[in-house]
Amino acid sequence: EINFEEFTNLLNWISKGIIKENFILPYAEKDLVKFENGKRSLELLGCEHEMAIEKVIIKKENAKALLFNLGIAYSDEVFRHKISKLNRFSKKSVLEIINDLCKFKIKNKAGTFIGARMGRPEKAKLRKLVGSPHTLFPVGVEGGRLKSVFEAVEKGSSKENFPLYECSSCKNSTIYPKCEKCGEFCKRKFYSYKLDQFSNSEDVDNEKFLPFKNQRIDIKHFFEVAKKKLGFRIDDLPLVVKGLKKTSSKGHDCENLAKGLLRAKYNLNVNKDGTVRYDISEMPLTHFKPKEIGTSVEKLKELGYEKDINNSPLENDNQILEIFPHDVVLPACKNSPDEMADEVLLNITNFVDHELEKLYDKESFFKFKNKKELAGTLIGCMAPHNCAAVVGRVIGFANIQALLASPYMHAAMRRDCDGDEACIILLMDLLLNFSKKFLPAHRGGTQDAPLVLNTRMRAGEVDDMVFDLDISKKIPLELFKAAEEEKSPYEIKMDLVKDRLGGKHEFDGIHFSYDTSDINLGPSCSSYKTLPTMKDKLKNQMILCKKIRAVDTTDVARLVIERHLIRDIKGNFRKFSMQVFRCTSCNSKYRRPPLVGKCTNCGGNLMFTISKGSILKYLEAALELAIKYNVSSYLLECLEIVKKDIESVFGREKEKQENLAKWF
Numbered sequence: 001e002i003n004f005e006e007f008t009n010l011l012n013w014i015s016k017g018i019i020k021e022n023f024i025l026p027y028a029e030k031d032l033v034k035f036e037n038g039k040r041s042l043e044l045l046g047c048e049h050e051m052a053i054e055k056v057i058i059k060k061e062n063a064k065a066l067l068f069n070l071g072i073a074y075s076d077e078v079f080r081h082k083i084s085k086l087n088r089f090s091k092k093s094v095l096e097i098i099n100d101l102c103k104f105k106i107k108n109k110a111g112t113f114i115g116a117r118m119g120r121p122e123k124a125k126l127r128k129l130v131g132s133p134h135t136l137f138p139v140g141v142e143g144g145r146l147k148s149v150f151e152a153v154e155k156g157s158s159k160e161n162f163p164l165y166e167c168s169s170c171k172n173s174t175i176y177p178k179c180e181k182c183g184e185f186c187k188r189k190f191y192s193y194k195l196d197q198f199s200n201s202e203d204v205d206n207e208k209f210l211p212f213k214n215q216r217i218d219i220k221h222f223f224e225v226a227k228k229k230l231g232f233r234i235d236d237l238p239l240v241v242k243g244l245k246k247t248s249s250k251g252h253d254c255e256n257l258a259k260g261l262l263r264a265k266y267n268l269n270v271n272k273d274g275t276v277r278y279d280i281s282e283m284p285l286t287h288f289k290p291k292e293i294g295t296s297v298e299k300l301k302e303l304g305y306e307k308d309i310n311n312s313p314l315e316n317d318n319q320i321l322e323i324f325p326h327d328v329v330l331p332a333c334k335n336s337p338d339e340m341a342d343e344v345l346l347n348i349t350n351f352v353d354h355e356l357e358k359l360y361d362k363e364s365f366f367k368f369k370n371k372k373e374l375a376g377t378l379i380g381c382m383a384p385h386n387c388a389a390v391v392g393r394v395i396g397f398a399n400i401q402a403l404l405a406s407p408y409m410h411a412a413m414r415r416d417c418d419g420d421e422a423c424i425i426l427l428m429d430l431l432l433n434f435s436k437k438f439l440p441a442h443r444g445g446t447q448d449a450p451l452v453l454n455t456r457m458r459a460g461e462v463d464d465m466v467f468d469l470d471i472s473k474k475i476p477l478e479l480f481k482a483a484e485e486e487k488s489p490y491e492i493k494m495d496l497v498k499d500r501l502g503g504k505h506e507f508d509g510i511h512f513s514y515d516t517s518d519i520n521l522g523p524s525c526s527s528y529k530t531l532p533t534m535k536d537k538l539k540n541q542m543i544l545c546k547k548i549r550a551v552d553t554t555d556v557a558r559l560v561i562e563r564h565l566i567r568d569i570k571g572n573f574r575k576f577s578m579q580v581f582r583c584t585s586c587n588s589k590y591r592r593p594p595l596v597g598k599c600t601n602c603g604g605n606l607m608f609t610i611s612k613g614s615i616l617k618y619l620e621a622a623l624e625l626a627i628k629y630n631v632s633s634y635l636l637e638c639l640e641i642v643k644k645d646i647e648s649v650f651g652r653e654k655e656k657q658e659n660l661a662k663w664f
């Protein structure tokens with residue numbers, strides 16, 4: 001690893017050392033110039049050492065190993081005798097010299113280097129649609145910019161596309177499939193704009209009838225019904241309940257408004273299919289200790305964890321257990337700026353209980369009072385761009401912002417099993433509140449919707465990436481030898497998942513090769529999430545780059561400018577000239593600003609959707625980076641040209657008038 005010069009610097013320094021209980025090297029103020037290169041070599045070797053007053057101490061165990069490489073035993077006498085002779089080498093590589101001195105064969109510490117870079121920061125948060133609605137209920141323009149239910153209720157009515165229903169008993173015309181007046185089920189009605197007629201079916205005499213009508217409804221009435229059904233008094237109402245401006249599903253079916261009041265009460269937001277989702281980055285987990293996931297031994301026994309990996313009965317919270325394929329551990333990370341999964345899940349169970357009791361007149365199901373009771377709850381786990389959910393069981397919570405589950409679980413959810421993102425849905429919420437009828441009618445509307453539920457995975461049918469997972473207790477020596485010869489991985493025989501398929505132990509009896517004291521000990525929240533602005537993130541990224549020897553800082557600056565900044569600048573700049581304008585009070589969008597210069601809907605002020613600032617901000621950052629880290633003159637010129645383009649539109653920064661006296 002170190003070169004010849006660094007090696008001789010090191011030798012020169014340690015030859016002044018003294019062997020006592022520990023190995024002590026001189027490092028006084030006056031020696032600094034002489035020995036700092038030697039100390040650097042020690043650092044580069046990764047040899048642990050401590051700084052003390054005027055000296056550096058290497059603990060006996062480490063010193064033994066260091067000197068052993070030089071063929072010297074740990075004794076001051078031998079050391080004095082041998083070290084003085086170590087000065088004449090016929091110029092060879094350091095590794096060759098060491099192998100001449102040491103009685104065992106010493107190999108290169110790292111044969112192959114693999115480069116990696118950060119993809120994206122970890123995620124664990126409640127999913128919110130644009131505008132954070134609580135319910136799939138349209139409030140129309142009457143809801144205002146916030147699409148507030150209360151605002152529409154105050155105005156008295158809402159005009160939007162609503163579904164058409166008629167009560168089969170009391171003939172009440174309504175928007176719900178169940179009559180809010182008498183509780184009977186309703187019949188769907190259809191309407192033709194052309195004939196201005198209602199009908200009982202979609203097709204009458206070759207005329208197309210629609211299952212909805214753009215109509216003004218008495219939203220105050222539906223709000224009062226919802227309030228009464230839930231038994232809410234004025235002070236039970238949440239501060240704000242947000243709906244949608246309009247629904248985009250085929251039949252324009254809407255949720256019962258009461259669900260929105262309840263979700264808002266429990267701090268939950270609705271997804272486009274009527275469920276509440278929590279998004280999490282995925283991470284595989286094969287084994288855990290009860291104390292790592294905060295679940296008691298008694299509870300885990302109840303859930304079926306009777307024996308640990310050594311087949312001893314589970315008795316204390318420090319025993320290692322093998323995770324069942326459908327079990328998951330959810331994030332409860334105290335350092336995260338977002339809501340924790342245990343809080344959200346508890347709120348969802350309370351929401352569902354409240355809903356069952358008041359809205360559906362059924363008994364509540366969970367009756368949970370605190371987070372400890374959540375272990376054992378069933379959820380649906382889904383990967384994005386997919387339409388199948390896999391049933392999972394929550395067994396605990398860890399201080400990690402990830403969905404920890406067996407590799408089989410991750411593979412069952414998707415076709416590509418890498419640090420991607422998944423979401424969880426409370427199974428009861430999914431069964432109760434999901435409806436295909438809410439899904440947007442446009443292409444891709446059914447994506448991300450749990451149309452299929454997988455209740456029992458089969459090892460042979462999950463994504464085949466997991467088949468190559470090695471499951472042996474120890475990585476065999478042959479693997480390291482083969483790595484040295486740069487052989488292909490499949491030339492080595494190791495115990496893999498695919499060898500178990502179809503057998504009795506296709507899911508269990510998996511081992512791991514390296515242990516850890518606690519899975520929660522890693523960094524729990526990356527600073528990328530806590531740094532507020534793009535500039536802060538960039539600045540800290542560059543500070544980190546400078547600290548890592550393997551990183552070429554100039555190249556990182558080049559990549560950031562080329563891949564991100566310059567694209568954003570050019571993209572935003574292009575969009576600036578083609579942008580739409582937005583009304584600040586009712587959110588109407590205009591492709592061109594109306595001649596009156598005000599919103600023609602409500603008279604509000606119009607403003608840009610893409611600001612000049614968002615372009616200049618990136619330009620400044622890019623130029624700063626380019627100059628500071630000395631990127632190629634080509635890239636710098638590219639930026640200068642972009643700057644000129646931008647200045648030709650926005651004008652140059654005004655030159656400041658300065659006091660003449662400053663120059664004298």
Ligand SMILES: [Zn+2]
Pocket residue numbers: 167168169170171172179180181182183184
């Ligand atoms: Zn009725």
Ligand SMILES: [Zn+2]
Pocket residue numbers: 583584585586587588599600601602603604
């Ligand atoms: Zn407006």
